[in-house]
Amino acid sequence: MARAVSTRRTVFFTIVAWIIALVIFFPIFYTIITSFKSETEAIQGFNLIPSGTVESYQAVQAQSNYFKFFLNSVIISVGSTLIALLISVPAAWSMAFSPTNKTKDILMWMLSTKMMPAAAVMVPIYLLFRDFGLLDSRFGLTMMLTMINLPIVVWMLYTYFREIPGEILEASRMDGASLWGEIWYVLTPMAVPGIASTMLLNIILAWNEAFWTIRLTTTNAAPLTAFIASFSSPQGLFWAKLSAASTLAIAPILIMGWFSQKQLVRGLTFGAVK
Amino acid sequence: MGNIQLKKVNKSFGATQVIPGIDLTINEGEFVVFVGPSGCGKSTLLRLIAGLEDTTSGTIEIDGRDVTGAAPAKRGLAMVFQSYALYPHMTVRNNIAFPLKMAKMDQAGIDKKVTEAARVLNLTNYLDRRPGQLSGGQRQRVAIGRAIVREPSAFLFDEPLSNLDAALRGTMRLEISELHHQLKTTMIYVTHDQVEAMTMADKIVVLNAGNIEQVGSPLDLYHRPDNIFVAGFIGSPRMNFATGEFSKPYNAHTIGVRPEHLKLSTETGTWRGTVGVAEHLGSDTFLHIHVDGIGLVTARVGGDFAVKHGDKVFLTPEEGRVHKFNDKGLAIR
Numbered sequence: 257m258a259r260a261v262s263t264r265r266t267v268f269f270t271i272v273a274w275i276i277a278l279v280i281f282f283p284i285f286y287t288i289i290t291s292f293k294s295e296t297e298a299i300q301g302f303n304l305i306p307s308g309t310v311e312s313y314q315a316v317q318a319q320s321n322y323f324k325f326f327l328n329s330v331i332i333s334v335g336s337t338l339i340a341l342l343i344s345v346p347a348a349w350s351m352a353f354s355p356t357n358k359t360k361d362i363l364m365w366m367l368s369t370k371m372m373p374a375a376a377v378m379v380p381i382y383l384l385f386r387d388f389g390l391l392d393s394r395f396g397l398t399m400m401l402t403m404i405n406l407p408i409v410v411w412m413l414y415t416y417f418r419e420i421p422g423e424i425l426e427a428s429r430m431d432g433a434s435l436w437g438e439i440w441y442v443l444t445p446m447a448v449p450g451i452a453s454t455m456l457l458n459i460i461l462a463w464n465e466a467f468w469t470i471r472l473t474t475t476n477a478a479p480l481t482a483f484i485a486s487f488s489s490p491q492g493l494f495w496a497k498l499s500a501a502s503t504l505a506i507a508p509i510l511i512m513g514w515f516s517q518k519q520l521v522r523g524l525t526f527g528a529v530k
Numbered sequence: 531m532g533n534i535q536l537k538k539v540n541k542s543f544g545a546t547q548v549i550p551g552i553d554l555t556i557n558e559g560e561f562v563v564f565v566g567p568s569g570c571g572k573s574t575l576l577r578l579i580a581g582l583e584d585t586t587s588g589t590i591e592i593d594g595r596d597v598t599g600a601a602p603a604k605r606g607l608a609m610v611f612q613s614y615a616l617y618p619h620m621t622v623r624n625n626i627a628f629p630l631k632m633a634k635m636d637q638a639g640i641d642k643k644v645t646e647a648a649r650v651l652n653l654t655n656y657l658d659r660r661p662g663q664l665s666g667g668q669r670q671r672v673a674i675g676r677a678i679v680r681e682p683s684a685f686l687f688d689e690p691l692s693n694l695d696a697a698l699r700g701t702m703r704l705e706i707s708e709l710h711h712q713l714k715t716t717m718i719y720v721t722h723d724q725v726e727a728m729t730m731a732d733k734i735v736v737l738n739a740g741n742i743e744q745v746g747s748p749l750d751l752y753h754r755p756d757n758i759f760v761a762g763f764i765g766s767p768r769m770n771f772a773t774g775e776f777s778k779p780y781n782a783h784t785i786g787v788r789p790e791h792l793k794l795s796t797e798t799g800t801w802r803g804t805v806g807v808a809e810h811l812g813s814d815t816f817l818h819i820h821v822d823g824i825g826l827v828t829a830r831v832g833g834d835f836a837v838k839h840g841d842k843v844f845l846t847p848e849e850g851r852v853h854k855f856n857d858k859g860l861a862i863r
Contacts, residue, residue, distance in 0.1 A: 432632035
């Protein structure tokens with residue numbers, strides 16, 4: 257009978273999981289549906305069947321250049337991720353393999369910077385950006401996102417590196433590998449799954465970051481988050497156009513996430529299930 | 531070459547002193563085993579020689595050169611780790627070739643050396659596999675292969691067999707000993723298993739709490755232990771100890787008798803006891819006998835010695851085979 261009970265439980269939890277997944281996914285789903293409606297359809301109320309018109313997409317593309325925003329998003333998210341990795345790999349290496357009694361404190365301090373609300377530092381950061389001429393520049397925004405996500409990247413890499421036996425690195429030291437040889441030939445190839453999932457997650461976080469990207473840009477460096485925002489205010493709310501813009505903004509990252517979901521799940525549960 | 535000299539080597543981790551100060555000379559071509567209970571500092575000592583840990587004070591010399599501050603790779607040593615520490619993302623061939631690649635040897639030279647090492651270690655058919663596809667024994671051989679291609683002045687082994695099953699451990703023990711005869715290179719081998727120490731070593735270094743208790747050949751330690759610790763650690767089963775009225779006739783504080791040096795009789799003898807557990811190995815039987823005033827005494831008898839649980843027996847230490855110790859635990863000779 258134990259078997260029957262456990263099967264029933266499995267079915268129950270599967271249904272619950274599906275319901276939760278659908279609830280989470282529904283807003284995205286409804287955005288995509290709305291983007292294929294006309295403006296009149298869109299404000300008429302709840303309706304799951306769109307007329308299938310692409311007029312919103314045409315309007316969005318006519319009103320602003322999607323690809324310019326897309327390119328900015330790519331440059332800023334990929335750029336900030338690569339810079340963050342370049343800094344984090346050596347940092348996580350030293351914390352994982354030659355920790356001192358302050359290592360935990362440093363990690364905690366780094367994480368604590370994520371606990372601070374972004375709004376609290378908005379004014380000083382804005383002034384700094386203004387004074388250094390970084391407002392509305394891709395470079396400034398890339399640096400900003402690098403620093404915002406750096407603690408998470410270091411933490412994730414630190415967790416992966418901790419799983420790598422120190423003896424293997426010692427063996428490479430005995431074999432004559434220099435410090436960089438050790439990181440390049442031994443540590444990095446072994447940590448590829450961890451580095452890859454950290455990279456993916458960081459690109460997603462940077463792609464979706466809206467607080468700073470909207471506030472520190474106007475036209476030149478504005479990424480897709482600013483693109484969406486530009487459809488929300490002045491002339492009132494145009495749901496269909498806003499939905500089309502949102503769909504265009506999330507599509508690339510959604511597709512990337514879909515293809516790399518196996519890698520992402522493995523990366524995020526690394527260590528937890530081992 | 532392969533002379534290693536430790537002079538007053540001291541190692542502390544924070545306030546904890548692991549090795550209080552060791553002087554030791556290891557001669558060229560010797561097979562030296564560091565043995566001792568866990569936590570005695572034997573692995574730390576090996577890692578100090580390897581350069582994987584820094585000494586707190588004292589000097590380490592290899593072939594007369596002071597290497598105390600030198601990086602591990604600059605010491606000309608090779609190490610085989612307990613966990614094998616193979617590079618999981620590289621094939622066996624690349625694992626063995628790695629130290630040569632790091633030394634910037636040309637590809638033809640690397641290929642030649644890898645092929646030769648694989649032949650010696652019976653790994654030729656596995657060169658293109660990854661460590662994950664190999665058995666424990668094969669992995670251990672790859673680790674040894676990676677060590678021998680460097681032609682080091684000494685090999686360091688850190689409990690290399692403790693992850694293998696008993697049968698394989700026996701085979702690998704012979705293979706490493708055979709390798710030593712072929713290469714005639716200095717080898718330092720760390721183990722907590724005194725059987726490995728006895729069977730493989732030219733010279734055993736017995737360590738306890740970071741101190742060297744005794745250095746000598748296996749038979750030296752077996753026949754002439756300097757103190758109670760060495761007497762109890764070397765030999766299997768363990769030496770039996772007795773004090774008080776039992777040691778008085780020998781003018782000693784403590785006496786020690788090995789299980790194989792106790793004569794057993796059912797009629798007469800010096801000590802009287804009751805048979806407890808009997809372990810039958812076929813060739814031998816180990817009897818655990820309760821002797822009043824001493825406690826549990828182990829005796830080794832022939833495989834067909836017939837006694838059963840609860841039988842009364844008499845034990846007599848063999849003449850000239852009794853080890854005597856003073857109140858400080860040091861041997862009286």
